[in-house]
Amino acid sequence: MLAADATALGVPDTPEDRARYGYPAITGAGSAALPQAHLAAPADCGTHAITRAALGRPPAEMGHALTNDLLAALTRGDLLLADCGSADLELLSAIRAAGADVLWRAGPLPPLPESAALPERTVLPDGSCLCDLRCGPARPRTEVRVLDDPPHRLITTLVDHEAHPAPVLRALYRER
Incomplete structure (x- = not known):
């Protein structure tokens, strides 16, 4: 059994991270203070070990945990x-x-x-x-x-x- 979940991570405000991840919009507040990466990972339900992880640009649908990269796991x-x-x-x-x-x-x-x-x-x-x-x-x-x-x-x-x-x-x- 694998549990898939996702989260957003603030990353350093460098030109590379701004280009790669961008600044997500915050409802009613403009955009985030830092670029944010989307981390998605399935974990084994018994051991809680992460079996694979994918880091990328936040998807349009926040909370979306699955990506094609994770399907390979x-x-x-x-x-x-x-x-x-x-x-x-x-x-x-x-x-x-x-x-x-x-x-x-x-x-x-x-x-x-x-x-x-x-x-x-x-x-x-x-x-x-x-x-x-x-x-x-x-x-x-x-x-x-x-x-x-x-x-x-x-x-x-x-x-x-x-x-x-x-x-x-x-x-x-x-x-x-």
Whole structure:
């Protein structure tokens, strides 16, 4: 199990760092005092060891933890726990291609990310439902399971409700 997260780091105010990272906008206050780099890293949930890190320009969607650089750290059988934004959803097919699964918090109920189409397909005995998720017209559909975990919603590629019961997945995500 890997937990992905991201943070912003102030970096020295040098011409190189200004050009590479820039000054992020601060709502109602202009821009930050220092250039800021975006650090994203997955960590092993058991040992808390960071397995890979990516440092770059802050993404348009702050808090976005996943990047293509970090996808290279995923292997078959990994379970990636993370907060999920619409930009992360667009990486879902690449994560699945690596053989990894996800358990993501998708945000407050009831809205889903605007780029996600999650028509309810099958309600399962544990209260979760199977849906086809497609982010963007060129993306393939991926079967996911959606679990309500008020005030949030969880999305997972672990679709077998008997092998991965909803209460276990909810508890697992909360331990993230």
